[in-house]
Amino acid sequence: MNRQKPILYILKTLILGLCPSCLKASIFHKIIILKRDCHICSEDFSKYNLGDADNFFVILVVGIIIMAGLVFAEIHYQPSLSLQMIIWIPATIILSILFTRPIKAYFLYLGYKLDKKRKNTQYEK
Secondary structure: OOOOOOHHHHHHHHHHOEOOOOOOOEOEEOOOEEOOEOOOOOOEHHHOOOOOHHHHHHHHHHHHHHHHHHHHHHHHOOOOHHHHHHHHHHHHHHHHHHHHHHHHHHHHHHHHHHHHHHHHHHHHO
């Protein structure tokens, strides 16, 4: 019987950036750099080609949030250009770092699950 993991459990692992195989070790080296493999279960992360998908979604999400905040501030408060830059440049950097980890973890998790499913269907044939 194949049980699916609850969505909250998966979200917790994505936010914490845990290995999709053993769910114990972190997949990140430093802040946002992916490790090559898991030091606990030896899962090789380099075989999952993430490409630029994670970067695209980070730029999309952060861009929407920053632009919405910028337009809201401009319409309601009309702050000066220098104040806008002081607020929105650091906010963009911080949000980019905060969103990069779970989005990279999601695409790695997705690659892991697709690879696992592909191997299972090959053995069934």
